[in-house]
Amino acid sequence: MTTAADSKDEARLGLRRRRVTLHDLAKVAGVDPSTVSRVLNGDRTLVVKDETRRRILDAVEELQYVPNAMARGLRRQRSQMIGLLVPDIANPFFPEIILGAERVFSEAGYRLLLGNTSEDPEKEHAYVELLRSNVVEGLMLATAFTQDETVEELTRLGVPYVLVNRAHAGTSNYVVVDDRVASRGTADYLVGLGHRRIAHVSGPLYTETGLARLRGYREGLRAAGIEYREEYVIEGDFKEASGARAIERLLKLDEPPTALLAANDLLALGAMGACRSLGVRVPQDLSIAGFNDVPFCSMVTPALTSVRVPRLEMGMASARRLLDLLSGSDALQSPIVLGTELVVRDSTAPPSR
Amino acid sequence: MTTAADSKDEARLGLRRRRVTLHDLAKVAGVDPSTVSRVLNGDRTLVVKDETRRRILDAVEELQYVPNAMARGLRRQRSQMIGLLVPDIANPFFPEIILGAERVFSEAGYRLLLGNTSEDPEKEHAYVELLRSNVVEGLMLATAFTQDETVEELTRLGVPYVLVNRAHAGTSNYVVVDDRVASRGTADYLVGLGHRRIAHVSGPLYTETGLARLRGYREGLRAAGIEYREEYVIEGDFKEASGARAIERLLKLDEPPTALLAANDLLALGAMGACRSLGVRVPQDLSIAGFNDVPFCSMVTPALTSVRVPRLEMGMASARRLLDLLSGSDALQSPIVLGTELVVRDSTAPPSR
DNA sequence: TTGAAAGCGTTACCAG
DNA sequence: CTGGTAACGCTTTCAA
Numbered sequence: 001m002t003t004a005a006d007s008k009d010e011a012r013l014g015l016r017r018r019r020v021t022l023h024d025l026a027k028v029a030g031v032d033p034s035t036v037s038r039v040l041n042g043d044r045t046l047v048v049k050d051e052t053r054r055r056i057l058d059a060v061e062e063l064q065y066v067p068n069a070m071a072r073g074l075r076r077q078r079s080q081m082i083g084l085l086v087p088d089i090a091n092p093f094f095p096e097i098i099l100g101a102e103r104v105f106s107e108a109g110y111r112l113l114l115g116n117t118s119e120d121p122e123k124e125h126a127y128v129e130l131l132r133s134n135v136v137e138g139l140m141l142a143t144a145f146t147q148d149e150t151v152e153e154l155t156r157l158g159v160p161y162v163l164v165n166r167a168h169a170g171t172s173n174y175v176v177v178d179d180r181v182a183s184r185g186t187a188d189y190l191v192g193l194g195h196r197r198i199a200h201v202s203g204p205l206y207t208e209t210g211l212a213r214l215r216g217y218r219e220g221l222r223a224a225g226i227e228y229r230e231e232y233v234i235e236g237d238f239k240e241a242s243g244a245r246a247i248e249r250l251l252k253l254d255e256p257p258t259a260l261l262a263a264n265d266l267l268a269l270g271a272m273g274a275c276r277s278l279g280v281r282v283p284q285d286l287s288i289a290g291f292n293d294v295p296f297c298s299m300v301t302p303a304l305t306s307v308r309v310p311r312l313e314m315g316m317a318s319a320r321r322l323l324d325l326l327s328g329s330d331a332l333q334s335p336i337v338l339g340t341e342l343v344v345r346d347s348t349a350p351p352s353r
Numbered sequence: 354m355t356t357a358a359d360s361k362d363e364a365r366l367g368l369r370r371r372r373v374t375l376h377d378l379a380k381v382a383g384v385d386p387s388t389v390s391r392v393l394n395g396d397r398t399l400v401v402k403d404e405t406r407r408r409i410l411d412a413v414e415e416l417q418y419v420p421n422a423m424a425r426g427l428r429r430q431r432s433q434m435i436g437l438l439v440p441d442i443a444n445p446f447f448p449e450i451i452l453g454a455e456r457v458f459s460e461a462g463y464r465l466l467l468g469n470t471s472e473d474p475e476k477e478h479a480y481v482e483l484l485r486s487n488v489v490e491g492l493m494l495a496t497a498f499t500q501d502e503t504v505e506e507l508t509r510l511g512v513p514y515v516l517v518n519r520a521h522a523g524t525s526n527y528v529v530v531d532d533r534v535a536s537r538g539t540a541d542y543l544v545g546l547g548h549r550r551i552a553h554v555s556g557p558l559y560t561e562t563g564l565a566r567l568r569g570y571r572e573g574l575r576a577a578g579i580e581y582r583e584e585y586v587i588e589g590d591f592k593e594a595s596g597a598r599a600i601e602r603l604l605k606l607d608e609p610p611t612a613l614l615a616a617n618d619l620l621a622l623g624a625m626g627a628c629r630s631l632g633v634r635v636p637q638d639l640s641i642a643g644f645n646d647v648p649f650c651s652m653v654t655p656a657l658t659s660v661r662v663p664r665l666e667m668g669m670a671s672a673r674r675l676l677d678l679l680s681g682s683d684a685l686q687s688p689i690v691l692g693t694e695l696v697v698r699d700s701t702a703p704p705s706r
Numbered sequence: 707t708t709g710a711a712a713g714c715g716t717t718a719c720c721a722g
Numbered sequence: 723c724t725g726g727t728a729a730c731g732c733t734t735t736c737a738a
Contacts, residue, residue: 019487021731032709037733049707066485070427071731074714079423081466089448089455090648098442102469106476111488113434114467116455123459132419134372134715135464269652276654295443299622301629301654374715385725390717402723424715427730487731 020063029059040067073134082322083136085115085127087143092294093311097142097164100315108323110137117143124150131159138322140164144207160325164318165309167208167335173325175318175336179212180219182307182340183261186289187220189342190259193350195287199232199257201246201267210238213263213291232257236267243270247286251278258286258351265290265297265306272300272347283349293343302346310338373416382412393420426487435675436489438468438480440496445647446664450495450517453668461676463490470496477503484512491675493517497560513678517671518662520561520688526678528671528689532565533572535660535693536614539642540573542695543612546703548640552585552610554599554620563591566616566644585610589620596623600639604631611639611704618643618650618659625653625700636702646696655699663691 026033031052039048039056059065073079082105086094102112113136117123124143128150130136138160141150151168154161163174190198200217203210214233221228231253236242243262247270250257262268268290275282282288282302290297290306297304317336324333379386384405392401392409412418426432435458439447455465466489470476477496481503483489491513494503504521507514516527543551553570556563567586574581584606589595596615600623603610615621621643628635635641635655643650643659650657670689677686 019731022733023731033731034710034733035708038708041733052707066482068427068731069483069486069488070423070432071714072733074421074423074427074716075731075733077714084467089442089451092445092648095442095448098467099469102442102467111483112467114437114451114455114465116452129419130422130464133422135422295445296649296652299649299653372715375717376715386715387717387719387726388724391724394717405724421715424730425717427714427732428716428718430730 019068020065022065022067025056025059025063025065028063029055031056077134079134079137080109081111081113081136082138082140082319083113083115083127083130084140085117085124085143087117087119089114089116092296093292093309094142096311097315097318100312100317101140101319102315104316104319104323110323119143121150128153128157131161132157138162138326140318140322141166142318144209160322162318162322162325164314165209172332172335173321175314175321175338177309177314177338177340179209180216182309182342183213183216183263183291184220184223185216185340185342186261186291186305186307187217188223189344190261190287190289190348191220191224191226193259193287193348195259195351196226197232197255197257197351198226198259198261199234199246199250201234201236201243201260201262201271203236203238203263203267205235210235210263217261236263238264238266240266240270240273243267244274245270247271247274248278251280251286256286259348260286260288262288262290265292265294265304268304268306268347269296269300272304283347284352287348287351289348297343298345305345305348306343308341308343310340313338372421373418374421375418378409378412378416378418381416382408384409430487432487432490433462434464434466434489435491435493435672436466436468436480436483437493438470438477438496440470440472442467442469445649446645446662447495449664450668450671453665453670454493454672455668457669457672457676463676472496474503481506481510484514485510491515491679493671493675494519495671497562513675515671515675515678517667518562525685525688526674528667528674528691530662530667530691530693532562533569535662535695536566536569536616536644537573537576538569538693538695539614539644539658539660540570541576542697543614543640543642543701544573544577544579546612546640546701548612548704549579550585550608550610550704551579551612551614552587552599552603554587554589554596554613554615554624556589556591556616556620558588563588563616570614589616591617591619593619593623593626596620597627598623600624600627600633601631604633609639612701613639613641615641615643618645618647618657621657621659621700622649622653625657636700637705640701640704642695642701650696651698658698658701659696661694661696663693666691 022033022036026036036056039053084101105112115127131139140162142164144166155170165176167174167176202214205211234246236246260271262271268288271288272282275286280286290304293306293308297306375386375389379389389409392406437454458465468480484492493515495517497519508523518529520527520529555567558564587599589599613624615624621641624641625635628639633639643657646659646661650659
């Protein structure tokens, strides 16, 4: 018992005392380390005498024992960590995805290693190495601009990964929304308001999302019997500035549009800003709709009509899928497609002309 | 050489082949594992024959060897990981802090484990355990509502940690801005515009930041010889709704204020929203200033005047301090206080009455 | 029901 | 300059 007491004093002493190991604990409890391990891992198959268990648990309390995760990980070949890669945490699209993932993972006893790739392929690759070095057991990629190369490398390595908000031909482990259908829905809505001259600022057309949203737009117009006008479609880059630039060009046309379907909220916001400085009123002179429904949509004036993407759900679903993969369920599951919803606010109205 | 070739074929085969260890590598290179280790760790003191080095490096390429981080960590007693705790990633105040920290840490070869505490003391405590279990080497706490208990426990344990945007008596390892001075600056500015009836929606008064900003406000008024009016100060909780509630009460007063100094941007935004629905024009009828300058300040209409807090810098400085701590520099450093700047936008103007 | 021993994949020390 | 060997702290057979 003196051992225990001494240790306690040591603990009070504080600062950087040697870590308590299973060994110390076993000595204090008067049993073998392996027995301690069994008790601590709640091994239900092996039965342990009640009194022994008691003694061990007491010792744990006494010594404030916490197992060393690296030793355990090395032995078990599991780190209990997941890597989550995002292109830019500051982009309001991602935090909720992270939140959703964190919720599911922490519930399952996994920790989250966060990586901001800044859309840099090298950084991205560094995180693949992390997987190979057993730092993480799986990877969640929320990086839309990802080099396909990375995805292919992961597939080749045969390691567990899931794609968030992005599809890929080589896998079915991804969670997305149907961008085409959602975009089509917004187009339909604008048509329903009475608009005929509807423009579109797209995302980069080398991204899946950019393309799909453009397709949805075209589909909506076609269904309404509205002729496609090339000058009404401008390729942007998902950032504010290109939305502003687009609107400036559109308003110079002989027949300017009465509505704008932007491929994301930032583009819409940029467009709104440009309208303000040009003295064009939204929605009276021009209706604007965005995509993603990031938090600021409801904060700007006029509040922005947008497509709600269930980001929290997306993060959670992706995490669950990855967990499935990790538990070795080899059953090939199909991609997960989540539903969207058009949130109508104040930036859209019937055309006044 | 056959071994190497075989391994290569195995690699092409892909899927879940056994990990390559230092042993395999040593065999292929025809040297002892310890020699490989020396070469790979770039030990400059020990000299290695060029040809040996060459052979080893070739083998690394050949086998695509990546060291096992857990084995290394166990041996070296270092995980190369830092835990970063935030109360809520979705709060726009935090992403940039995370970004700054990530930048510094990844440069230094550390990885970031992200923890969302949701202001839940239990979760917070779970992350302290992570430290004790050697998962992370240090902790960065960006949680303003943190129980003091946690900080004290960390101090007692003698482990490396740093506080972000929050001071604490028991330590000098924190990075903050001078909230009082910044708040005072905004008050001075409003006074300078000609306002005399200036109200304040504070943060929770059990937070350091909440208190300090209130003090700055009072100081500014006192310096201008403006009498303190109790009914002009309302305690909020840093969230939109309480900003709205506050403004409703303030506008019912016999002498409603002509300016509002909000303790953060969310409060200011809530106030702005309430003004809109009450038909009160900003800034003509009421000037509003916020605090933190989160990204949406420049996006709302009218754009919100606010105090810029160097969040990226804050994340970086905190990370650097933690790195210092980790490298065992025992030199007691003083707290880091970063400068702020008032960003004047469209939500503030001279009083019209 | 418990103990002993053999690793997990590294690194660091000591010989040679 | 390089090889052997003993840990790091834990889990998991295999015996007893």
